[in-house]
Amino acid sequence: MNRKVLQIAAPAALGLLLLVGRIAAQTGLAAAESHGEENADFSKAVIHVLPVRGPIYMLVGDGANITLQAGKQGELLVNTGFDKMSDKLIATMKKYSDRPLQYIINTNFYADGTNGNDLIRLAGTTITGANVTADISDSRQGAQILAQDNVVAHMSAPTGEKAPTPEGAWPTDTYIGKEKTLFFNGEGIEIIHQPNALTDGDSLVFFRRSDVISAGDIFNTDGYPVIDVAKGGTIEGTVLALTHIVEMAIVEHEEEGGTLVIPGHGHLCDQAEVVEYRDMVAIVRDRVKDAIKRGLTLQQTKAEKLTSDYDPTYGHNSYWTPDQFIEAAYNSLKK
Numbered sequence: 001m002n003r004k005v006l007q008i009a010a011p012a013a014l015g016l017l018l019l020v021g022r023i024a025a026q027t028g029l030a031a032a033e034s035h036g037e038e039n040a041d042f043s044k045a046v047i048h049v050l051p052v053r054g055p056i057y058m059l060v061g062d063g064a065n066i067t068l069q070a071g072k073q074g075e076l077l078v079n080t081g082f083d084k085m086s087d088k089l090i091a092t093m094k095k096y097s098d099r100p101l102q103y104i105i106n107t108n109f110y111a112d113g114t115n116g117n118d119l120i121r122l123a124g125t126t127i128t129g130a131n132v133t134a135d136i137s138d139s140r141q142g143a144q145i146l147a148q149d150n151v152v153a154h155m156s157a158p159t160g161e162k163a164p165t166p167e168g169a170w171p172t173d174t175y176i177g178k179e180k181t182l183f184f185n186g187e188g189i190e191i192i193h194q195p196n197a198l199t200d201g202d203s204l205v206f207f208r209r210s211d212v213i214s215a216g217d218i219f220n221t222d223g224y225p226v227i228d229v230a231k232g233g234t235i236e237g238t239v240l241a242l243t244h245i246v247e248m249a250i251v252e253h254e255e256e257g258g259t260l261v262i263p264g265h266g267h268l269c270d271q272a273e274v275v276e277y278r279d280m281v282a283i284v285r286d287r288v289k290d291a292i293k294r295g296l297t298l299q300q301t302k303a304e305k306l307t308s309d310y311d312p313t314y315g316h317n318s319y320w321t322p323d324q325f326i327e328a329a330y331n332s333l334k335k
Contacts, residue, residue, distance in 0.1 A: 045085060047092045050268060054210040055185055057096065058262050059089070063112035067214040067262050069207065070096035071185030076103040077120065078205050078214040078262075079113035086119035093123075100125045103184065105191055106147040106171060107203045107216025107264070109154040109231075117145055118168035146180065147171040148193050150201030154231060194218060194241035198225060200232025202241065206248060214262045215245055219274060221266025223317040224307070225281060227328035234332040235285045242278035246271060280310050288329045298330050 049068075050058040059066040063085070067078035075097050081089060093101065101124030106114050124143030152171050157164040175191065182189040187209030194202040197218050205214040217226060218241045227233040249259035249271035261269045284307055291301040307315060307322040315322045 045088070047085065047088050049092060049096075052210070052212055052260055052262065052268065055187075056207055056210045056212045058268055059092065061085075063115070064110070064217065064264050065262055065266075066113075067205065067212075068093060068096065069185055069189075069210075072099065073185050074099035074102040075124070076105070076182075076184055076189070077101065078105045079107060079216070080104060080116035080120045082112060082115045083119055086116045089116065089120060090123045101143045102126065103182065104143050104145045105203070105205055105214075106145060106151055107205065107214070107218075108199055108201055109147075109151045109165075110217065111165075113216070113264070114151075114155070114165070114169055117170075118166060121145055121168070121172075142172075144173050145169075145171040146173050146175070146182075146191060148191075148201040148203050149174040149176045150199070150232070154199070154201065192244075194237065194244065196232050196234045196237035197227075197241040198233045198238060199228050204241070204245065204248075211250070211259045212262065213245055213248060213259060215264060215274075217264035218242065219245060219261065219263045219269075219277060221263050221269065221273065221277070222314075223265070223320055224310075224314045224322065224325040226320050227325070227332060229328050229331045229335070233328070234335070235281065235288070235329040236332070239278065239282045239285060242274060242281060245274050246278055249274065280314070284310070284325070285329060285333070288326065288333055292330065292333055298327060301330055302326050 045061050047059050047061045050060065052058050055069050055071045057068040057070065059068055063081040064079050066081055066089070069076040070093070075093055077093075080086070101120070104117060104121060104124075106117070121142045126142060126144050152174055155165040155170050175193070178193055180191045182191070187207055190206040190208065192204045192206065194204060202216060202218055204216065204218065206212075207214070218238065219225075225238050227235055227238055245261060249261065251271050252258035256270060256272060258270060261271070261274055263269060287304075287306040288301060291304060291306070296304070302323050305322075306326060311322050
């Protein structure tokens with residue numbers, strides 16, 4: 001368990017944060033499409049639920065972390081995990097509301113957050129009457145799936161670079177520009193585009209009344225950020241996105257507590273840990289910039305071991321190694 005868990009919570013929440021640290025270490029089946037975990041054995045996987053604040057819950061054990069908002073109007077999910085866990089996810093959701101799932105928000109297009117879209121969507125409903133027609137009978141099968149417009153572009157694979165994601169998993173409603181807003185279960189929800197971070201279609205989800213940010217894969221406590229240069233990702237954009245989270249978050253006292261942040265992978269955090277992670281990414285970026293300025297090739301830059309002081313904390317994942325992180329940083333800066 002990461003020692004930092006001990007430092008981030010007010011006493012009332014400390015036990016819960018210790019628990020989620022253990023859960024993440026024991027049951028995470030991790031991570032994005034490039035992580036190569038789609039064929040993992042899910043038969044013994046368990047979805048653990050951490051109450052975060054108010055109607056917000058963090059679900060751990062189903063690929064990427066999932067955020068659940070449950071209230072009188074129904075349920076909203078941020079990401080859906082792998083389809084092999086969809087039955088377990090649906091059963092878990094039923095424990096927190098007897099109202100249907102209405103919204104799914106995808107923070108990017110990676111399989112560990114979107115693979116379950118089709119099955120989970122069909123377990124919900126789109127009630128247009130409440131918002132549009134004033135006729136509750138005007139409802140449609142399946143929840144709405146919301147995402148930034150580039151998510152659909154990558155899932156539909158228009159360039160033929162890979163087989164497209166099945167159409168039933170594609171977002172049903174996309175946004176362009178800086179953000180899309182909702183008001184659901186008594187609180188405003190902001191879906192905020194972070195351009196050219198890990199990809200060109202990343203979103204943060206901010207639950208304003210609950211004061212909780214669902215960060216997607218922009219922020220992971222279990223490894224370096226997976227920067228997909230081929231899909232528009234850059235290390236500069238990742239630093240800017242992490243800085244945006246830092247600026248959105250408000251601390252309670254002495255730089256602890258306050259706004260809570262649900263990472264794409266790993267344990268629940270507050271602003272202090274996002275600052276530490278942002279600073280790490282920015283320092284590595286500056287080291288790579290210096291290597292480029294000195295005329296070093298990619299292989300020479302890798303040989304300098306620019307992440308060696310951070311590797312004990314972030315360099316233990318086989319799916320995204322320090323060398324891969326440096327290569328992505330180097331290539332995005334050279335671009």
